[in-house]
Amino acid sequence: MLLNCDLGESYGSWTMGLDSEVMPYIDQANIACGFHAGDPDVMQRTLQLAKQHGVQVGAHPAYPDLNGFGRRSMQCSHNEIINLLHYQIAALDGMALAQGVSLSYVKPHGALYNDMMSKPAVWQAVVQAIASYHKPLKLMLLADNNRHTYRTQAAALKVELLFEAFADRRYTDEGRLTPRSASGAVLHGTDVLTQVSELINDGSVTTSSGQRLALNADTLCVHGDNPGAIEQVAQIRALLSRTPA
Template sequence: MEDIVKKVEINCDMGEGFGKWKMGPDEELMKMIDVANIACGFHAGDPSLMLKTVKLAKAHGVKAGAHPGLQDLFGFGRRQMVIDPADMYAMILYQVGALKAFLDAEGVPLNHIKPHGELFHYMQRDLTICRAVLEACALFKVPVYGAKGADEEKAICEELGLPFIEEAYVDVAYDKNAKLIPIGQFKMVTPEEINTKVLSIGRTDASVDVEGNKLPLNFGDKPFSICLHSDMPTALENMKAARKAVDVLNAEKFPNIK
């Protein structure tokens, strides 16, 4: 299959407010990203904000995808829940379908689907839940974003005919086995560390784990996607640091790709 990611890119979780509660600096972040993962109303987002975020992505030429999560506004989709696989399947259809309605209204294609927060971790722990999520995603026939090294999820995507876009994380922490540590369980990463991590992944194919040890990621020479979170206190500074590093890497590694 031809590589979908043509150069090093930044994807970011967007539209994660609710009503009058604003989370990230979306207007500024959208100017610096390549791909937006738009909250679909369960962990964050509401109809007006979803439409606003779609319009914002369209205005800046940013690819837009669905960012479904657990039905947990109070916990921002980061608390553990036990959900029947059939219910999970329906929840993904509901959320992605809702975002697609707004995309269709603005003439913007659905670019991808990327599970959020505890849903992401739930899929890593429970292959039945993972399959329920991915079978719902398969109906939309778009790529799924997921963690580098999530081999079981990648295998199910291949079985279902879904492209699986592997991403690296630079504003959260990995354990020694390259598994993500849930947000809130590690020391906040600084913008300077983010810049260093992005350059390291691009130049040495490795990052660092939570203990500061070298952590191979094994992207090889292929372009890759960097994930950043808009709800971090230093989200704007993080993005500026990552964007600077990504632009350097693309000039070095993929100078002929616009």
């Protein structure tokens, strides 16, 4: 299982995350494209860090919501979603080419990600945007109980999917992330490592009700926004390194 992290989310003089500290531990960098965070200088520096550490690069596009960090849903039409995705993906793709880096996948951010997983119309627009881009790109989405349906629909458009799990989020029985407003939605400390170990060894997590849920994830989302998070990512990397080939 690969490790992915949302990076390049600083903007101007405002700093978000410890990108240089987390990059050595991860396999995939989801880089902000300017609509929720990031700017040309931040994108360039993040791409250089990824290149330095041999990390795969993915676009992390969002709704045009810089003030709200992309966490507010917007009522966009099918074509608007396709166009805002193409605009952001192309920006990062072009900057990556200038650095000698190849863009390989897309992971929507925040509210756009949540809407993609809960609203069929948004899902259709997102997968159509990936399918109609000028080169093949994989689409990263949440591993849940609808995995087969998503894979079938994406395959019809010749889009390859990457299913991700979250190291620090509690799951519902349906395979969705427990809302942050609910008690126990975010895991900490040893609870994170316990969930990661369960994913590595059994391909499953224990839900909020105590049920076992199979996820079969391709990649695991981790965070590097504080020193404690960096230490935890290092521990997760060590767990993966001890997994038999």
